Amino acid sequence: MSIAWYLAVSAIVFSLGAVGVITRRNPLVLLLCLELMLNGGNLALIAFSRMWGNGDGQILAIVVMTVAACEVCIGLGMIVALYRRHLPIDVDELRELQG
Amino acid sequence: MSAVLFFIAAIGVVSGAVGVVVLRNPFFSVLALVAHLLSLAVLFLLLRAEFVAAVQVVVYAGAVMVLYVFVVAYVGGEGETLGERLRGVGAQGPVGSGLRLGGAIVAGALLVELLIALLGTGLEAVSGYGAGYAPGPHAFGTPAYIGKLLLTRFLLVFELASFLLLVAAVGGVVLARRRGGLGEADEGGEEARTPLNLIRPWGTGTTAEGSGVLPADQARPGRADRAAEIPVETGAGRPS
Numbered sequence: 001m002s003i004a005w006y007l008a009v010s011a012i013v014f015s016l017g018a019v020g021v022i023t024r025r026n027p028l029v030l031l032l033c034l035e036l037m038l039n040g041g042n043l044a045l046i047a048f049s050r051m052w053g054n055g056d057g058q059i060l061a062i063v064v065m066t067v068a069a070c071e072v073c074i075g076l077g078m079i080v081a082l083y084r085r086h087l088p089i090d091v092d093e094l095r096e097l098q099g
Numbered sequence: 100m101s102a103v104l105f106f107i108a109a110i111g112v113v114s115g116a117v118g119v120v121v122l123r124n125p126f127f128s129v130l131a132l133v134a135h136l137l138s139l140a141v142l143f144l145l146l147r148a149e150f151v152a153a154v155q156v157v158v159y160a161g162a163v164m165v166l167y168v169f170v171v172a173y174v175g176g177e178g179e180t181l182g183e184r185l186r187g188v189g190a191q192g193p194v195g196s197g198l199r200l201g202g203a204i205v206a207g208a209l210l211v212e213l214l215i216a217l218l219g220t221g222l223e224a225v226s227g228y229g230a231g232y233a234p235g236p237h238a239f240g241t242p243a244y245i246g247k248l249l250l251t252r253f254l255l256v257f258e259l260a261s262f263l264l265l266v267a268a269v270g271g272v273v274l275a276r277r278r279g280g281l282g283e284a285d286e287g288g289e290e291a292r293t294p295l296n297l298i299r300p301w302g303t304g305t306t307a308e309g310s311g312v313l314p315a316d317q318a319r320p321g322r323a324d325r326a327a328e329i330p331v332e333t334g335a336g337r338p339s
Contacts, residue, residue, distance in 0.1 A: 006142065
């Protein structure tokens, strides 16, 4: 399959993640949709890496996975802290930081 | 053969992503994301990224998703389906269903724009099949190739990533730790046994006491009644 097919799949995955981030309210699902968007970017990176026969894209994909793991760690820590304080697990009701 | 494998994996990737967005229960969303990641690893293999595919399966679909499953099992809670969300059934906040529908439309426009940008580009290599590939122990995408790149050209990136992981681990512990005064049930019983609590007097050493907001006796709610027992012995008296 040509590289364009992989790029199309990555665009679809990224957009699906964007739909989830915009429309869902549960922060757990929100984090999952962020993972989807990062994975769409990863797929494009690796497709371009294959296109040029250059390994830099794969290194960048590994770094993106590291950053995603850090984001999951912090995000899940925040969700557990919210749960401990008996705050609603709902991003629409957590509006205290709004300017 | 590779075309058949591509379409099977691509259908898995897209349906897994749809499942993450649409499914009601967060637990099933996590399972859909695991299916999505496994299919994505197949796509990575087709793109000759063997090491990244292995890392994806072991670290991402394995370790990170187990963390997700633990937190979902701990927090629980029912989500709401995307259809209800768009119809505004579950909408209670100021953000109405119209804006949600607008969000979906914006994301659709984003998809069209991305497809135009990626597929309508003037690069001829996009419609090609990639650069040449020679199999071998040090070929493109193998662990030896990635390891050599990581430890020579991208050594700084590698070290920065490890430092970022350390900071995130410390941050996760700090965010999710059990703070004193949150749960009255375990207050005191666990903390009274630590060596520092034996040395210093009751109720001291807290931020509230140091800033002068609270007197030392009432600095900690769990400590207040215990600190109030001391004046009984010294004769200060306490209405009983």
